[in-house]
Amino acid sequence: MAAETKRTVTGVSGLDEILFGGIPINNLVVISGDPGSGKTCLCLEFLYMGATKYNEPGIYVSLEESEDEILRMADNFGWEVRKLIAERKLLIIAVELYDFDKLKNTIEDVVARIGAKRLVIDPGVVFRLYFERELDARKRILSLARMLKRIGCTAIITNEIALDKTSSLFGLEEYVADGVILLYHTKLEDRFVRSIGILKMRGTKISEKLHPIEITKEGIKILAKHELFEEVE
Amino acid sequence: MAGKKPPSSDEKVFEHLKRLDDAQEKKKTSKADEELFELLSPKRNIDLRIEKMFQDLPEKFVVLLLEKVQEYAMISLRLMHFFSENGIPGIYISTNKPLSALMESLNAQKINYKNVFFVDAVTKTINAEIIEGANFVYIDSPKNLTDLSVAIDAGAQKIKAEKKFIIFDSLSTLLVYNKAGVVEKFTHSVAGKMRTWNAKGFFLMVENRQDETTKTIAQFCDETVEI
Numbered sequence: 001m002a003a004e005t006k007r008t009v010t011g012v013s014g015l016d017e018i019l020f021g022g023i024p025i026n027n028l029v030v031i032s033g034d035p036g037s038g039k040t041c042l043c044l045e046f047l048y049m050g051a052t053k054y055n056e057p058g059i060y061v062s063l064e065e066s067e068d069e070i071l072r073m074a075d076n077f078g079w080e081v082r083k084l085i086a087e088r089k090l091l092i093i094a095v096e097l098y099d100f101d102k103l104k105n106t107i108e109d110v111v112a113r114i115g116a117k118r119l120v121i122d123p124g125v126v127f128r129l130y131f132e133r134e135l136d137a138r139k140r141i142l143s144l145a146r147m148l149k150r151i152g153c154t155a156i157i158t159n160e161i162a163l164d165k166t167s168s169l170f171g172l173e174e175y176v177a178d179g180v181i182l183l184y185h186t187k188l189e190d191r192f193v194r195s196i197g198i199l200k201m202r203g204t205k206i207s208e209k210l211h212p213i214e215i216t217k218e219g220i221k222i223l224a225k226h227e228l229f230e231e232v233e
Numbered sequence: 234m235a236g237k238k239p240p241s242s243d244e245k246v247f248e249h250l251k252r253l254d255d256a257q258e259k260k261k262t263s264k265a266d267e268e269l270f271e272l273l274s275p276k277r278n279i280d281l282r283i284e285k286m287f288q289d290l291p292e293k294f295v296v297l298l299l300e301k302v303q304e305y306a307m308i309s310l311r312l313m314h315f316f317s318e319n320g321i322p323g324i325y326i327s328t329n330k331p332l333s334a335l336m337e338s339l340n341a342q343k344i345n346y347k348n349v350f351f352v353d354a355v356t357k358t359i360n361a362e363i364i365e366g367a368n369f370v371y372i373d374s375p376k377n378l379t380d381l382s383v384a385i386d387a388g389a390q391k392i393k394a395e396k397k398f399i400i401f402d403s404l405s406t407l408l409v410y411n412k413a414g415v416v417e418k419f420t421h422s423v424a425g426k427m428r429t430w431n432a433k434g435f436f437l438m439v440e441n442r443q444d445e446t447t448k449t450i451a452q453f454c455d456e457t458v459e460i
Contacts, residue, residue, distance in 0.1 A: 193379070212379045225386065229378035229419045231412075 005203050008056070008118065008154035011049025012042060014222025018196070018211060023154050023179065024203035028145050030124065030173045032159040033183030037194055038213060038220050039158045040065075040073065042183070043120040045219045046156060048079045050118040051089040058118035059110055059153075060092045061103075063126035067092045077219050088114050100130045100140050104147055111151045119148065124157040124169050137170040145176045178202040183213070186232040195228045276342075279304065279311045282460050287315070290456065295424045295434040297404075297454040299447070302439055306330075306338070308460060309402050309437060314344045316398050322348035323398030323432070324388040328375040328406040331361035350388035354381055355406075375410040378419045385423060389430050399427050403437040404450065413446045417453075424453040 007022035016022045023029055033039045047058035062070060070092050074081035084090035091110055095103055111119065131137035148155045159169050161182075173180045179201035185194050194213040198206040210228040214221045273281070290296065300308050316323055325346075327335055332353040339346050354372040356363055363371060368391070370384045385399070401423065407416050420436060427434030440459060441447055451457045 189376070191373070191377075212383070223379075223383060226379060226382055227422065229382065229415055229422075230376075231415060 007204070009054060010046050011053050012045050012220055012222065014211065014224035017224035018198060018207035018222065019201060020205045023201070025154055026149060026152060027178035027202060028148050028155045028157070028176065029179035029181060029201070030157050030159055030169070030177040031181045031183060032161050032173065034161050034185040037183035037185035038215055039183055040122055041215060042220050043122055043156055043158060044070065044074060044079070047090055047118055047120060048074070048081065048084070051084045056117035057089045057114045058120070059107070059114070059116045060090070061107060061119070061121045062092060062094045063121065064123055065094070067094050077217065098130050104144055108147060108151060111153055116153055119153040119155040121155070122158040123160060124172070125160045127169055134170065141170050141172050142176055184232050188230055193228070193230055193232065195232060196222055275304070275307060276311065279307055280314070283311055283315050286458055286460060293431050293433060294455045295427045295453070297436050297438060297451050297457045299438055299440040299442065299457060299459045305439065309400065310338055310342055310344065312400060312435065313339065313346065313349070314342065317345045321396050321398055322392050322394050323400065324350045324352065324385060324392070326352040326354070326381070326385060326399070326401045328354045329403055331356040331359065332369060333362045333364055336364065350391055352381065352384045352388060375407055378411065378415065382419065382422065385426070389426070395431070397430065398433045398435070400435045401437060403439070405439045408446060417446060417449050420450050421453045
């Protein structure tokens with residue numbers, strides 16, 4: 001009989017259901033999404049739930065927004081992130097240096113410092129600014145992925161889906177990541193709809209449907225029992 | 234022992250005439266029934282047809298109910314009347330008639346709807362009056378099929394009774410607002426849920442048997458009934 005997959009239970013409403021129990025432990029997952037689709041919200045909730053419900057410390061590496069901006073977002077959902085920071089259950093690191101190796105070393109240090117089990121790098125699209133040559137970028141991204149595996153974190157890197165729908169981060173989604181989650185924020189005739197789909201996830205069965213998403217006062221809510229009927233592209 | 238006296242020729246003629254009269258009388262009665270049936274009010278006529286339909290259906294089912302345009306409004310109301318009279322709670326999804334107008338019709342026909350959960354996908358589209366109520370849910374538009382599905386689920390969670398009905402009124406309107414393929418996918422999903430909930434499920438549609446969408450949707454249902 002195959003051994004049962006050890007999982008990181010995300011705690012995000014509905015997400016574990018469509019992942020049949022959670023993200024397999026130590027997986028590197030890319031969350032690709034349209035602007036406003038809820039990527040940052042989902043990532044922050046993943047860390048907040050880990051720290052508050054599952055005793056799994058987490059680190060939020062922000063490559064774009066300041067710590068204050070992230071804290072404000074947490075406040076809007078009523079998540080007491082400041083308290084978690086004081087208790088060293090959650091760290092927010094806003095990195096401004098465009099030095100990939102330094103970023104990698106910083107991540108390794110802070111993960112060891114608080115014994116983090118969850119890690120978020122947001123937004124991965126900033127990696128594009130770190131490199132001039134495609135081949136160099138691919139090598140470095142691969143080395144980052146290997147490092148994340150070695151340090152034993154379940155990691156999420158976010159990525160923007162561009163308007164022309166090209167999204168790949170130097171092959172990260174296709175070749176390196178264990179999982180790809182797609183978040184859509186689609187304009188229909190007279191409204192926008194949010195939805196989520198799991199493109200791939202190594203080590204687990206996944207829902208193959210698109211599911212609607214609601215962003216509520218308490219956080220993100222994936223309607224796992226429902227599928228999206230509206231046509232999105 | 235004396236034998237039975239054979240009938241006279243007069244008696245034979247009399248019996249023959251009597252048999253003819255009886256036959257004629259029977260014919261008259263049957264015709265009278267037909268005339269009486271025709272004389273019944275349209276409401277009673279539909280009630281009889283609905284009762285007949287339920288006699289032919291199993292306990293739980295999903296039915297595509299094809300209706301003539303002229304009788305459309307009356308049939309959905311009389312279905313509600315049937316469930317109300319039999320004390321069966323349920324969900325009524327309207328994409329046709331705003332809830333305010335539907336309430337008016339139900340009240341006019343003295344149909345009790347206190348055990349019915351209403352999902353209204355038309356009021357907001359046409360800016361009609363919104364009546365607040367714990368059992369009333371309004372969807373912005375018949376285009377919002379995901380919202381509609383979520384609302385139907387919410388209604389099903391509220392109804393704890395073992396026997397329940399779900400009336401979807403109507404697929405014809407849904408097809409005005411959505412592509413046929415999308416409506417088919419939606420109907421397939423809702424029909425599956427109706428079965429999971431052990432409900433008596435009705436998809437109402439204006440009669441058009443030759444239409445390809447009608448044929449596809451009919452495959453998702455246990456029966457197609459023309460009423």
